[in-house]
Amino acid sequence: xxxxxxxxxxxxxxxxxxxxxxxxxxxxxxxxxxxxxxxxxxxxxxxxxxxxxxxxxxxxxxxxxxxxxxxxxxxxxxxxxxxxxxxxxxxxxxxxxxxxxxxxxxxxxxxxx
Amino acid sequence: xxxxxxxxxxxxxxxxxxxxxxxxxxxxxxxxxxxxxxxxxxxxxxxxxxxxxxxxxxxxxxxxxxxxxxxxxxxxxxxxxxxxxxxxxxxxxxxxxxxxxxxxxxxxx
Numbered sequence: 001x002x003x004x005x006x007x008x009x010x011x012x013x014x015x016x017x018x019x020x021x022x023x024x025x026x027x028x029x030x031x032x033x034x035x036x037x038x039x040x041x042x043x044x045x046x047x048x049x050x051x052x053x054x055x056x057x058x059x060x061x062x063x064x065x066x067x068x069x070x071x072x073x074x075x076x077x078x079x080x081x082x083x084x085x086x087x088x089x090x091x092x093x094x095x096x097x098x099x100x101x102x103x104x105x106x107x108x109x110x111x112x113x
Numbered sequence: 114x115x116x117x118x119x120x121x122x123x124x125x126x127x128x129x130x131x132x133x134x135x136x137x138x139x140x141x142x143x144x145x146x147x148x149x150x151x152x153x154x155x156x157x158x159x160x161x162x163x164x165x166x167x168x169x170x171x172x173x174x175x176x177x178x179x180x181x182x183x184x185x186x187x188x189x190x191x192x193x194x195x196x197x198x199x200x201x202x203x204x205x206x207x208x209x210x211x212x213x214x215x216x217x218x219x220x221x222x
Contacts, residue, residue, distance in 0.1 A: 006155075031208065033209075033210075035212075040121070040214055041214055042117070042201065042212040042213050042214040042215050043156075043201070043212040044212075045209060045210075045211075048209065050208065058209075090155055090156065092156075094208075100158070101144070101146045101148075101158045101161055101203075101210075102146075102156075102158070102210060103158075104148075104155035104156040104157075105155050106154055106155045107153070107154065107155050109153075
């Protein structure tokens with residue numbers, strides 16, 4: 001079955017460390033997205049990529065970085081410059097706009113200790 | 114991104130209908146989606162409506178769109194305990210989705 005996989009499900013990071021969240025999809029989708037979810041604030045777009053080797057900043061890109069070297073993979077690095085990184089991170093992919101919307105992964109909960 | 118507003122909480126009795134409302138700001142939104150999120154999980158697509166439609170029915174779900182007022186609603190008929198979750202309205206604009214804060218629906222017996 002095709003799907004989108006995020007790992008790990010839970011991640012703990014010490015202050016000052018960079019950490020990378022994995023997102024892999026086997027849906028042959030062109031576009032991939034990273035969202036951050038905080039309680040009471042819904043989802044906010046961090047970065048998105050509509051094609052391999054190209055990506056754009058979303059609304060809250062500061063302190064984050066991404067790469068898109070393969071169609072299947074869109075890893076997100078939370079750098080030490082991100083002042084408040086504790087959150088639930090969701091990755092999504094889409095073939096195109098339209099009837100199927102986005103497919104979401106099950107999320108990674110990052111906690112800074 | 115686009116501004117999307119939803120009420121935060123809704124409590125409904127089992128068997129009654131639930132209505133979740135959403136307002137958005139970008140009149141160029143083409144597709145408007147409803148997603149459901151259960152605790153600790155990702156988002157599941159429930160249904161969608163295209164911007165040139167007023168209404169769409171899909172089993173227990175009815176979506177109404179008032180494009181003039183930029184108002185979207187989701188009605189769940191015969192609400193069940195399994196419908197307890199957070200519901201997100203997500204209009205699409207320029208190939209990107211914007212999300213409201215979500216409406217937490219609690220179904221009581």
